[in-house]
Amino acid sequence: MVLARSPDPDVPRAIIAAATRLFAAQGFDATSLQAVADEVSLTKQAVLHHFPSKEHLRQAVLGAILAHWNDTLPRLLLAAAASEDRFEAVFGELSGFFAADPDRARVVLREALDRPAEMRKLLRGPVRPWLEAVAGYIRSGQAAGKHHADVDPEAYVVQVMLFVISAVATASVMQGALDDDARARSDKELARIARASLFTPARPRGGALPTR
Amino acid sequence: MVLARSPDPDVPRAIIAAATRLFAAQGFDATSLQAVADEVSLTKQAVLHHFPSKEHLRQAVLGAILAHWNDTLPRLLLAAAASEDRFEAVFGELSGFFAADPDRARVVLREALDRPAEMRKLLRGPVRPWLEAVAGYIRSGQAAGKHHADVDPEAYVVQVMLFVISAVATASVMQGALDDDARARSDKELARIARASLFTPARPRGGALPTR
DNA sequence: CCTACCGATCGGTAGG
DNA sequence: CCTACCGATCGGTAGG
The missing domain is CATH 1.10.357 (Tetracycline Repressor; domain 2)
Structure with missing residues (x-):
């Protein structure tokens, strides 16, 4: 039994969508990676796995x-x-x-x-x-x-x-x-x-x- | 000899001017009280003496x-x-x-x-x-x-x-x-x-x- | 107005 | 060796 999930291409998309909402409402500097993570029910580290830095997330x-x-x-x-x-x-x-x-x-x-x-x-x-x-x-x-x-x-x-x-x-x-x-x-x-x-x-x- | 300076009404004005510049350039959340203080060569605590909170400074x-x-x-x-x-x-x-x-x-x-x-x-x-x-x-x-x-x-x-x-x-x-x-x-x-x-x-x- | 700090949270990284 | 994360914690800095 392989329980490991296959790579989910929707996770980065969901992160980008959440970050867009938060950046729009509060601005980039006022938005923490933790707030983005909370929006998609992930840990901050999981977000940093998909986007190696906050700057990468902004570019995305x-x-x-x-x-x-x-x-x-x-x-x-x-x-x-x-x-x-x-x-x-x-x-x-x-x-x-x-x-x-x-x-x-x-x-x-x-x-x-x-x-x-x-x-x-x-x-x-x-x-x-x-x-x-x-x-x-x-x-x-x-x-x-x-x-x-x-x-x-x-x-x-x-x-x-x-x-x-x-x-x-x-x-x-x-x-x-x-x-x-x-x-x-x-x-x-x-x-x-x-x-x-x-x-x-x-x-x-x-x-x-x-x-x- | 009284060495204490008389209240300088230009200090609050200078703080407001510096805060206006920084809020304009970076936004309110991205501007620290320390950055405002540095602009007018004061300590962060001196700024908080004139404006009891960052929110008071924003209103000013x-x-x-x-x-x-x-x-x-x-x-x-x-x-x-x-x-x-x-x-x-x-x-x-x-x-x-x-x-x-x-x-x-x-x-x-x-x-x-x-x-x-x-x-x-x-x-x-x-x-x-x-x-x-x-x-x-x-x-x-x-x-x-x-x-x-x-x-x-x-x-x-x-x-x-x-x-x-x-x-x-x-x-x-x-x-x-x-x-x-x-x-x-x-x-x-x-x-x-x-x-x-x-x-x-x-x-x-x-x-x-x-x-x- | 300063020195000395606080509770919390920041972006980012460690080993597993 | 890979991916997709985890709990814990790094050095610094935030407003007060």
């Missing part, structure tokens, strides 16, 4: 988010190329990516505050192609007169990405801050700001025009 | 930022009431407040991530009158046809405030992320987005219109 958490990004966004970009309304497709997928798991937004925003240099590397590296593609869409929209001529395409994309991340990350602050519907109003207004600052008044396709 | 740091806000913004609001271009006056002062000391933006953003409930209290309390006043300006601008009818005034003000704070707090991420001028481009694009998403096309006063 960021890597999982980036992998998910690389998995989701390119597909969307291809769909957007065929879509009749690229803005709604791209903006919807961008905010959908972070809204699907707000912890992603919180981890990324904390990382930007704690380690700006590493965040800059992500922008210059893995995120760059996606950013350039969307900026390219805006440039062709400008050529067609669909988008404002004074939009700075790259800066616009980076800013809107930052807005979405910040809005999702701090969403709980809005919960009832203005009124009971404050979050829904804020989400809607964010989309409106992104849209209205991009499109020229005579927007060819209807649905989101001012009602007046 | 936030209080100093809020006091500065209450000191600066109402004055601006009165000036804006008389100004010919309220948007530039209000947006300029808002971004100026945080750009004057980016640590303010970083501390506030970290606080929003770490303690959303307390941040919500600020929004519902001390920040509320300022927010309502600016929203009121937007409403009268809408009545005059100057601003888009589908702007949600309160949501717009809160979102733009969040954008400014996030942009200032993460500014170092942008340093050279796109090109050597990335930060200046981002700042300019942020102002453009806030402006273009608010004003109707036929803006009565020139200076910031699209050039085409």
